[in-house]
Amino acid sequence: MLSLVTFLPLIGALVIFLIGRNRDNVARYAALTVSLLTLVVSLQIYAGFDTSIAGFQMVESKTWLPALGLSYAMGVDGISLPFILLTALLTPLCILSSWKSINKRVMEFMMAFLALESFVIGVFCALDFILFYILWEAMLIPMFLIIGVWGGPRRVYAALKFFLYTLAGSVLMLIAVLAIGLKAGTFSIPELMDAQFGYQFQIWAFLAFFIAFAVKVPMWPVHTWLPDAHVEAPTAGSVILAGILLKMGAYGFIRFSIPILPDAARFFAPMVFTLSVVAIIYTALVALMQKDLKKLIAYSSVSHMGFVTIGLFALNQQGLEGGILQMVNHGIVSGALFLLVGVIYDRMHTREIAKFGGIALRMPIYAVIFMLFTMASVGLPGTNGFVGEFLILLGAFLANKYVALFAATGVVIGAAYMLWMFKKVLFGEIHNEDVKALKEITAREVVLFVPLIVLVFWIGFYPAPFLEMMSASVGNLVEQSQVVKTIGTAAVAAVH
Amino acid sequence: MSAQTLDINLSLLVPEILISLLAMALLLLTAWRSDAGGQKLVRMISAIGIIVVAVITLGSFGTMTETTFDGLFINDAFSVYMKLLLFISTLFPLVMSWDYLVKNGIDKGEYQVLSLFALLGGMIMASSGDFMTLYLGLELMSLSIYVLAAFRRDDVRSNEAGLKYFILGSLASGLLLYGITLVYGNVGSTSFSEIHAHLASGAHLGESLSVGIILILSGFAFKIAAAPFHMWSPDVYQGAPTSVTAFMGAMPKIAAFAGIYRIFLDAFIPLFHEWGMVLKLLALLSLAVGAFAAIAQTNIKRMLAYSSIGHVGYALIGLAAGNQAGFEAVITYLSIYIFMNIGVFCFVLMLNQDGIGEEIEDYKGLSSQRPILAFVLALFMFSMAGIPPLAGFIGKLVIFKAAVEADLIGLAAVGILFSAVGAFYYLRIVKFMYFDTTESQFGMTVSPISKAVIAITSAVVIVFGIFPGALLEWVAISVKPFIS
Secondary structure, X not given: OHHHHHHHHHHHHHHHHHHOOOOHHHHHHHHHHHHHHHHHHHHHHHHOOOOOOOOOEEEEEEEEEHHHOXXXXXXXXXXXXXXXXXXXXXXXXXXXXXXXXXXXXXXXXXXXXXXXXXXXHHHHHEOEXXXXXXXXXXXXXXXXXXXXXXXXXXXXXXXXHHHHHHHHHHHHHHHHHHHHHHHHOOOEHHHHHOOOOOHHHHHXXXXXXXXXHHHHOOOOOOOOHHHHHHHHOOHHHHHHHHHHHHHHHHHHHHHHHXXXXXXXXXXXXXXXXXXXXXXXXXXXXXXXXXXXXXXXXXXXXXXXXXXXXHHHHOOOXXXXXXXXXXXXXXXXXXXXXHHHHHHXXXXXXXXXXXXXXXXXXXXXXXXXXXXXXXXXXXXXXXXXXXXXXXXHHHHHHHHOHHHHHXXXXXXXXXXXXXXXXXXXXXXXXXXXXXXXXXXXXXXXXXXXXXXXXHHHHHHHHOOHHHHHHHHHHHHHHHHHHHOOOOOOHHHHHHHO | OOOOOOOOOHHHHHHHHXXXXXXXXXXXXXXXXXXXXXXXXXXXXXXXXXXXXXXXXXXXXXXXXXXXXXXXXXXXXXXXXXXXXXXXHHHHHHHXXXXXXXXXXXXXXXXXXXXXXXXXXXXXXXXXXXXXXXXXXXXXXXXXXXXXXXXXXXOHHHHHHHHHHHHHHXXXXXXXXXXXXXXHHHHOOOEHHHHHHHHHOOOOOOHHHHHHHHHHHHHHHHHOOOOOOOOHHHHHHHHOOHHHHXXXXXXXXXXXXXXXXXXXXXXXXXXXXXXXXXXXXXXXXXXXXXXXXXXXXXXXXXHHHHHHHHXXXXXXXXXXXXXXXXXXXXXXXXXXXXXXXXXXXXXXXXXXOOOOOOEHHHHOOHHHHOHXXXXXXXXXXXXXXXXXXXXXXXXXXXXXXXXXXXXXXXXXXXXXXXXXXXXXXHHHHHHHHHHOOOOOOOOOOOOHHHHHHHHHHHHHXXXXXXXXXXXXXXXXXXXXXXXX
């Protein structure tokens, strides 16, 4: 089942390669079909998922390279499942959104996109450390091409920056993965969670992971690749980047740093808090200054991911659940916001905030949808953003009052730049001829937003099913995070 | 040599004998029939000959070790495996450069003959059990390649390449020879197994022995173009005919690594703590030179020269690890490397036929006109950069795993950071192919042979990236003779 959901898109990409040459529409429909099929399979996984089990389910395990001690192992738990579902949901939306806007090399675009989906889902399913690493890195290839081939004017710079930043971050992870695996004698993630490591070793391994994941999240100050990549990527690329790829870094923290290296995670929690608070406030202020719509949303992503990392490193049930939920929320909301930008960009070919204004007069339905997601991004009660931020702040308050205090100020600035942007873009008088010519969004475009709107309110009013899905696994994770793993316990006591 | 009956078992030398007979027969043939048809015949026969000998050699791939000429010549799993790599890295460059040779008017029978003699030299190195055989093989190989590098007699750069390679190569041979004499002076033998026994016995050793070992290592560092002995390689890569560059990018390096294994893992392994340090230094320098110097290159052959210096750096990390995993990792790395190398050079050769392809900018817009070819070349680039799920990643994985196992975490971390730097210049080619556009048309005619070479090498890069199990097993068998 998990192998199916992982490799179905990849197989689809090969099929498109065979049938889609110079037949753009065939490629489009085939890609949509494949991604919808993947969504169906992922929903079936959800249906078969037992929320009462904390550990991994639907495990598939085969020996792969006995010489290196590697196995092909896959499984899901309540933490990875939401991301698999999110990926499977966003991909068809991305493909729909690129229906008209991508019109050169359609076949290659669809192939790259499906390959990307395949690798990303694989990352969330992988239960073998090296397998995880392979898929994590493999994902760079399609994303590099998506930004570089179909991106905006400065796409080459953005693509190279994205690739090299992430690669430089994750190469150190490989060393840490190898060191951990060789020390514990296994690369199996569930087994590693029970393995013992010395304190010093944990510190170093944590730092190596931290660099890799912090680049991906991205945390301040290694976030600078993100605005470039977002601005230059095509709409679908931005959506998948904000919606899914940013989650991989935080997922890495949850999956590896916290359960496998709990002592180091507790030791470094204050550092993570500090960086996150800086990210929340600093990048929110930067977002206030942006002239480019996509850049503004990109900076808001960094700010929102700061909340997520605070929630995760609060290391309690509320914080972790809030963090994970907020990752899903951010995936939905920022994905939707980028889609909204894409809609307007397709018509006006600009993203400059000053060029808009008064769009609500021409596109009332669009304005309503835009408002919904703006509110969700701000975290208005009744939307999903509120639930996530509330849980995170609750968890942060239990862990460290000051962190909660500072993070809360970020919420205010967040509201400021989002509302300011909303006002500038949608309200006011029309002063640009292009805006006058705007037409209301089409049915195809509305369809894109329906599932996302449903989710915004569903999670906003009734988050129970989502929290239930992850609660057993998170409870387990909280326990793991409290374990003292070091072999020399006395030394730890001395440090604390 | 003992006074008893001479130990001669010619059956172990069958591949070498066949290759030398083949080369000599072709030399006669090419003198007798120097017209185009004759050259074609020479090309065909040399290719088929290599395949036949490869099959014969492969037949003896097993675990047993046999020696002859009183240990001068060894036939074991390692020699067979390395010879196989040598056959591959000779055969592919030969067949894929047929069109190139014809178009550039250097389609002489001697070209094939010299390639075969170089191959023969490499084979002798892989089987050597004594400094004497090793040196013979090395010189046979090197001299043949010097001539090949200067094969375009009317081309200044080709002449310069050949001369440069020859002069610096002689210097390296001199170093090597001097090192051997120092070792001989200290130990009293040139046989690897006797040197090993002497060193392992803990007998008092003179200072000059270490000097000798370092000199030998330097000589080989030159042959594999490890920094700081790499200076010749970019110039020679660029100046030599592309077909020769493709050949010497892989074959002599495989042979030199075979020689290094024989000398250092057979004879000098008891002194690993001494030369291991030097290896680390060579590895670090090679990685740095390979990563940073390649960035500034605009000529693809020069870039590939620096890239191969970097790859040698990775291989040396595995050797410096000094454990079984490391010894296996080096051979795994080389096995994968030769396929990537052949694949990339096949592209350069194809473009060269139209008089372009030397400059990296020539690859601009390739993907819009030849999407499949561009995709395959991009695969090779990603593989060279070590991005999974391609074979290049497996090579790096085994190397770094060995290094971490040997507690060389610092070296591994530096290596891996350089690999991120190195990724930049591989990506640059992808960038040119995919992100840039061009007005000029690629006339590229892809011959069936080029198609086959590209298909095979790209299949290897993909299959060994995902299912490297078989490769790792063969390598484990081949390295067994060194693990006692």
